[in-house]
Amino acid sequence: MTSPAPIDLHTDPKLFDGVDVYAVAGNPISHSKSPLIHARFAQQSKQAMHYGRLQPELGGFAKAAQEFFTAGGKGMNVTVPFKLDAQALADVLTPRAQLAGAVNTLWNRDGKVYGDNTDGAGLVRDLLAQGIALHGARILLVGAGGAARGVLGPLLDQSPKHLVLANRSSAKADELVALFAGLAKAKNTTLESATLESLEDAKRTTPFDLVINATAAGLDNQSPLSNTAAANIFVPSSFAYEMLYGKTTSFMQQALQRGSRVSDGLGMLVEQAADAFLLWRGADLATTIDPRVVLAELRS
Numbered sequence: 001m002t003s004p005a006p007i008d009l010h011t012d013p014k015l016f017d018g019v020d021v022y023a024v025a026g027n028p029i030s031h032s033k034s035p036l037i038h039a040r041f042a043q044q045s046k047q048a049m050h051y052g053r054l055q056p057e058l059g060g061f062a063k064a065a066q067e068f069f070t071a072g073g074k075g076m077n078v079t080v081p082f083k084l085d086a087q088a089l090a091d092v093l094t095p096r097a098q099l100a101g102a103v104n105t106l107w108n109r110d111g112k113v114y115g116d117n118t119d120g121a122g123l124v125r126d127l128l129a130q131g132i133a134l135h136g137a138r139i140l141l142v143g144a145g146g147a148a149r150g151v152l153g154p155l156l157d158q159s160p161k162h163l164v165l166a167n168r169s170s171a172k173a174d175e176l177v178a179l180f181a182g183l184a185k186a187k188n189t190t191l192e193s194a195t196l197e198s199l200e201d202a203k204r205t206t207p208f209d210l211v212i213n214a215t216a217a218g219l220d221n222q223s224p225l226s227n228t229a230a231a232n233i234f235v236p237s238s239f240a241y242e243m244l245y246g247k248t249t250s251f252m253q254q255a256l257q258r259g260s261r262v263s264d265g266l267g268m269l270v271e272q273a274a275d276a277f278l279l280w281r282g283a284d285l286a287t288t289i290d291p292r293v294v295l296a297e298l299r300s
């Protein structure tokens, strides 16, 4: 006998007759703020919907997602560690999901599963909402994993002057730079890779307008930057953006010590959710939802 589907009882679409059902899938998932965020967007735009949590077993994403959609699920957000599985599952990928190499938003339309990635757009909107100019800026993106790849395209779309992609191991950074070289050229952006170590060289490293930490180092209470590198990179006019949220990480502390402004990634979470909500429920609802109000509520 096969084991029962790992559908959270509060998310099984069959239990919500007449109401469109959505879910966020991740492992672990109990900490996710997405149900709260989407419930507020639904309230603001007067949409009747249910949004629950799913925790597929590792290796069990495809089965759980297929069962969710077969049971009538309308759409799904996907978080760690299933964004690559979600990309593999989608029948149709948007161009930005292809470029991002990962999917955070799925929806079912006419029996086909569509996949998109709203992470990069969410980051860009949060930065712009905080008054950070991206056009013509000097940006340092730290990390070359899935999180960095997911935001690189939307950042380049804003035509920064210079974007340096720095990673602990150079091979991954070189790979991403090669992959995005065409887009960078079209946007008149100088796109370069660097190692974290090379940022310690004061002769070769000048301060940046915007430094984004797309590594997972903060989860281990570490910063990807040494203090020597941080001293070269941050000045009071710099803005440091940490993609994690919920704590002041070592990376943020390094920036604060040098007088720079900092932000965690909670705004990115809310803004990527807003894009997913509009993909599912209709772009015409854009004027009815207010992600900045939802963000302020989450922070209070």
Ligand code: ATR
Pocket (backbone or CB within 6 Å): 142, 143, 144, 145, 146, 147, 148, 167, 168, 169, 172, 214, 215, 216, 217, 220, 222, 223, 224
């Ligand atoms: P994600 O999807 O979160 O980006 P990932 O694809 O595993 O996860 O990538 C993790 C990124 O964080 C990588 O850029 C990794 O650097 P390496 O490619 O050199 O492994 C980076 N990273 C993780 N922990 C780090 C640390 N303590 N210091 C510096 N970089 C770190």
